[in-house]
Amino acid sequence: MLKSNGGKVVPYFKWGVKKGVGRTNKNVQFFESFTYEGIEYRLFDCAYFFVDGQCETSIGKLVRMYETSTGEKLVKVMWFFRPSDIRSFLGGYEPQWDELFLACGDEEGVYNINNVDAIIGKCNVLCDSEDQRNPRPSRNDLRNANYVFSRTFDTKRRIISKHFPDGIAGIGVEKLFNKIRDKQPLKPPYPSGAASTRSSPVKSLYSGSGSTKLGRNDNRDGKLISRPIPDRSDPLHVKKNPLYTESTSRDLKTKTRAVEKLHASGSSLDPHPSKKRKLKRNTPERDVFDDSAPQPREQRLVRNPPLVEKAPSQNIDKNSWYKKLPFEEELKAAMVKGRWLLIENLEPSFTSLEVEDLCRQAFNERVNAKMIPSSNLSSPHIGRALVIFGTTKAADYAMSRLTEGCLMLSDQRPLVGSRTVPKDIGECRSFTGHFSLVRKGWMSFEKRKAVATSHCAQSNHIVCHMALQWFGLQRKSELILKRLFKQQAKEINNIKSKKYQETRR
Amino acid sequence: MANEEEVKYNAFLEKVKRTVFVDELTPLASKSVLESAFNQFGTVEDVILVPNYLGPKEIPMGVLVVMQTEEKAKAILDTLSQFPFMVAGIPRPVRAKPAKPEMFADRPKEPSRRVLCRWIDPNDPDFENAKKIKRLVQKHTAEAAFVLKNQLDEAEKLATKQSETATAHHKKFEMMYKLFHDGVAEKLANRYNINMRSFPYR
Numbered sequence: 001m002l003k004s005n006g007g008k009v010v011p012y013f014k015w016g017v018k019k020g021v022g023r024t025n026k027n028v029q030f031f032e033s034f035t036y037e038g039i040e041y042r043l044f045d046c047a048y049f050f051v052d053g054q055c056e057t058s059i060g061k062l063v064r065m066y067e068t069s070t071g072e073k074l075v076k077v078m079w080f081f082r083p084s085d086i087r088s089f090l091g092g093y094e095p096q097w098d099e100l101f102l103a104c105g106d107e108e109g110v111y112n113i114n115n116v117d118a119i120i121g122k123c124n125v126l127c128d129s130e131d132q133r134n135p136r137p138s139r140n141d142l143r144n145a146n147y148v149f150s151r152t153f154d155t156k157r158r159i160i161s162k163h164f165p166d167g168i169a170g171i172g173v174e175k176l177f178n179k180i181r182d183k184q185p186l187k188p189p190y191p192s193g194a195a196s197t198r199s200s201p202v203k204s205l206y207s208g209s210g211s212t213k214l215g216r217n218d219n220r221d222g223k224l225i226s227r228p229i230p231d232r233s234d235p236l237h238v239k240k241n242p243l244y245t246e247s248t249s250r251d252l253k254t255k256t257r258a259v260e261k262l263h264a265s266g267s268s269l270d271p272h273p274s275k276k277r278k279l280k281r282n283t284p285e286r287d288v289f290d291d292s293a294p295q296p297r298e299q300r301l302v303r304n305p306p307l308v309e310k311a312p313s314q315n316i317d318k319n320s321w322y323k324k325l326p327f328e329e330e331l332k333a334a335m336v337k338g339r340w341l342l343i344e345n346l347e348p349s350f351t352s353l354e355v356e357d358l359c360r361q362a363f364n365e366r367v368n369a370k371m372i373p374s375s376n377l378s379s380p381h382i383g384r385a386l387v388i389f390g391t392t393k394a395a396d397y398a399m400s401r402l403t404e405g406c407l408m409l410s411d412q413r414p415l416v417g418s419r420t421v422p423k424d425i426g427e428c429r430s431f432t433g434h435f436s437l438v439r440k441g442w443m444s445f446e447k448r449k450a451v452a453t454s455h456c457a458q459s460n461h462i463v464c465h466m467a468l469q470w471f472g473l474q475r476k477s478e479l480i481l482k483r484l485f486k487q488q489a490k491e492i493n494n495i496k497s498k499k500y501q502e503t504r505r
Numbered sequence: 506m507a508n509e510e511e512v513k514y515n516a517f518l519e520k521v522k523r524t525v526f527v528d529e530l531t532p533l534a535s536k537s538v539l540e541s542a543f544n545q546f547g548t549v550e551d552v553i554l555v556p557n558y559l560g561p562k563e564i565p566m567g568v569l570v571v572m573q574t575e576e577k578a579k580a581i582l583d584t585l586s587q588f589p590f591m592v593a594g595i596p597r598p599v600r601a602k603p604a605k606p607e608m609f610a611d612r613p614k615e616p617s618r619r620v621l622c623r624w625i626d627p628n629d630p631d632f633e634n635a636k637k638i639k640r641l642v643q644k645h646t647a648e649a650a651f652v653l654k655n656q657l658d659e660a661e662k663l664a665t666k667q668s669e670t671a672t673a674h675h676k677k678f679e680m681m682y683k684l685f686h687d688g689v690a691e692k693l694a695n696r697y698n699i700n701m702r703s704f705p706y707r
Contacts, residue, residue: 328556342559345642348607351614358620373555374607375567376528376600379649382642383607386558406625406635414625414635416642431531432563432657433597433664462674466596466667467589473663474529474600477656484652488645495637 013073013116016040027069034065034073039122039336041065044175046125046147048338049077049118057338057419059100059123059147063111063171073116078169078176079103080125081153084400089158093151098393100125100149102176104168105156111169121336125149127177131164134177146338146392327370334388339395343402344416346383347409348374355385362407363398365389376478379485381492412496433470510616517606517613520571523550524604525581528567534593542592543570546584547577555608563657569604578603596667597660 016033033042041047041062048057060077067073080100083090095101103110126137126145142148151160152168164173334340346355355369368388374380389395401407402417409415530539539552551571557564572578582601584590589598606612625632684690694701 328558331558344646345639349615350620351612352610354614354618354620358622361620362622362624370558371607371610372558373610374605375555376526376602377564377649377653379645382645384559401624405627406632406639407622408625408631408635410621412638414639414642415622416639418643418646420646431533431565431594431597432660433667434531434594462671463591463596464589466670467591467598469663469667470529470597471589473659474598477659480652480656481649484648488648491641491645492638495634495641498634 013037015067015073016042022066025069028066030064030066032065034116036116036119041119041122044179046080046123047077048120048123049114050120057120059125060111060114061125061176063169063175065116074113075116075119076111077114078111078171079109080147080149086153086158086160089153089160091160093160096148097396098145098147099151100147101151101153101160102149102164102168103155104152104165105154106169109155121338123147123338129162129164129177131162131177133164133174135179137178327368330368330388331370331386337392338419339389339392340419341387341389341395341399341402342384342418342420343369343387344382344384344418345413346371346385346415347411347413348380348383350383350385352385355387359387359398363394363401365394365398377481379488381485381489510613513613514616517609521604521606521609523573523575523578524569524571525578526555526567526602526604526608527570527581527585527599528555528565528602529597529600530566530568530592531594531597532566534566538593539568539570543572543581546572546581548573553609556610561654561657564653567608569608597664 014035015031016035017031019030019032021030022028033040035041043065044061044063046059046061049060050057059080059082061080062075063078064076065074080102083095083099083101086101124144124146126141126148127134128137128142128148128150130136130150137145137148151162152164153160164176166173168176331340343355346358350358350371352369352371355371356367359365359367359369367390370386372378372384372386374383378384387395387398389398399417399419402415407415525543527539527543534542536552536554540549543549543552549570550573551569553569553571555567555569557566570578570581572581582603585599585601589596590601591598625635681690691701693699
């Protein structure tokens with residue numbers, strides 16, 4: 001909820017570097033990054049999105065961020081599909097637990113424009129495709145990734161494909177692959193090192209790549225204009241594009257085979273997996289574009305199979321785990337990584353420790369759990385707990401087991417997992433129903449003392465009259481909630497008693 | 506061991522009895538402000554803020570006020586149910602209700618209870634029913650969220666209305682204050698032969 005308090009701009013949103021203004025509409029400003037709720041998002045980062053009415057969050061790539069003349073902060077998002085979203089089109093394909101599918105095609109649902117406040121948190125999605133254009137992630141990167149994708153899902157033809165088209169929704173495909181952190185491979189006349197290792201095995205596959213290079217330089221301008229959104233894409237990227245398109249579409253097979261061969265021989269296709277990158281991954285605020293040139297010794301070594309085996313109870317953030325941060329802090333970190341879960345329909349009298357015990361029994365996971373303390377506003381029938389798992393995978397696994405399977409407590413209580421995100425948590429600096437201190441003048445006249453001390457209202461005072469209005473509202477809310485909970489109790493009992501009748505029969 | 510647990514739990518239950526759950530509080534109220542506010546009723550032993558993990562953040566803050574004796578807690582409940590009691594701001598009063606054990610985040614577990622759970626097979630006769638209950642729970646959560654949002658909206662509306670009224674009053678008073686201050690009122694009173702002393706807002 002982006003609300004400006006008294007004309008002040010919302011403090012938890014800040015634009016980063018400005019990229020330019022719109023070509024057709026000069027009032028639209030494009031940016032390269034922004035900070036929202038303390039998290040920095042850059043172009044082509046991935047994020048979790050809140051979708052109204054859905055328990056599961058959606059994951060998308062931020063491909064454009066801009067502010068309209070009316071001050072709306074918008075992001076263009078390219079979506080990933082979860083396997084469950086497209087399960088009827090999977091065919092024989094068995095997705096991995098953490099696999100996503102990039103949307104492509106020109107049908108609806110590939111991308112759309114969203115308000116910034118639909119973003120829940122950052123999501124680390126890596127591309128594990130063997131596509132030539134994709135800088136391969138290191139094994140360590142893969143382990144730290146929340147999700148991976150290696151296939152696209154064509155929304156029009158409804159098929160899963162290994163093949164990545166050269167542009168999706170006007171975005172060059174290079175941008176959708178893993179980020180190229182070093183400028184090296186982008187510089188065309190790079191004599192040695194990464195660039196050559198990268199291109200040399202490929203060169204041999206199709207003749208005349210050298211001449212293509214020249215040609216590219218010649219008609220650079222023409223190519224630029226032919227791109228759907230040339231102002232957005234780096235000209236270097238664009239230049240590269242035609243070369244790869246031609247080859248991929250024609251001899252995709254030969255190429256993939258070549259890649260495999262490379263794997264077998266143990267040489268590296270990828271210039272980037274570097275120690276530097278690994279280090280950065282581990283720090284929470286990682287800088288995605290690294291300008292420094294890569295160290296030659298960093299390009300190495302054995303490429304391992306892309307599948308990363310993961311021990312279920314392995315905890316990546318062991319350090320923070322044992323330090324025992326305050327729960328709020330931990331929750332914040334967990335939300336960014338998506339390794340949390342809200343478990344509902346617990347026995348309300350459960351304690352946090354009991355929930356932890358429960359998760360150990362059910363998922364065989366060590367978790368950090370916190371019962372949500374009940375209040376006048378919460379349902380007396382349902383206990384809820386926030387559970388933080390060691391890894392995103394563990395949380396996802398638990399979530400899917402809870403959704404598909406059924407975990408029953410001893411007293412006929414099936415547990416419900418949910419990821420409906422706690423919305424707008426944080427400090428609220430104003431309070432509905434209290435006069436703000438702006439109206440000090442009024443209070444000096446009335447009773448400034450009233451603010452400093454707590455008191456019961458005097459019956460002859462206007463404040464008393466207003467307070468009584470609030471009193472009335474409180475009573476009304478209480479009654480509404482009471483009725484709601486009563487109705488809900490009835491509904492629950494209905495189902496339960498039906499069951500007993502059935503068993504008796 | 507079990508005994509120790511029981512003793513601990515009983516002590517906790519006794520504490521719950523001495524506790525009042527106060528909500529509709531401004532988040533600006535600090536612990537010390539709250540303590541002094543409820544010290545008017547008797548000695549406050551502890552004030553525990555109830556965290557709001559699930560938002561929205563507009564929900565008024567709730568606290569558990571632990572009094573030294575059960576009677577004092579009762580006194581708070583009695584007074585606050587009859588008179589609007591305002592803490593750290595006007596005019597929205599706070600609301601006090603008896604505390605429940607579930608409101609304490611760090612409560613001890615009930616003695617001699619073991620948490621048991623089992624995974625139900627899709628072929629199990631219970632499975633369908635469990636699915637139904639799960640859906641029901643989701644529905645209920647959504648309902649509660651909706652009602653909550655409605656209530657927040659209503660509070661917002663009332664606040665706007667009241668602030669408008671207050672502003673209007675303020676303007677009126679300001680005008681009168683000015684008239685008294687620059688002597689216009691006095692002149693008029695003299696002119697019309699009215700005794701200024703009888704005017705209450707002087």
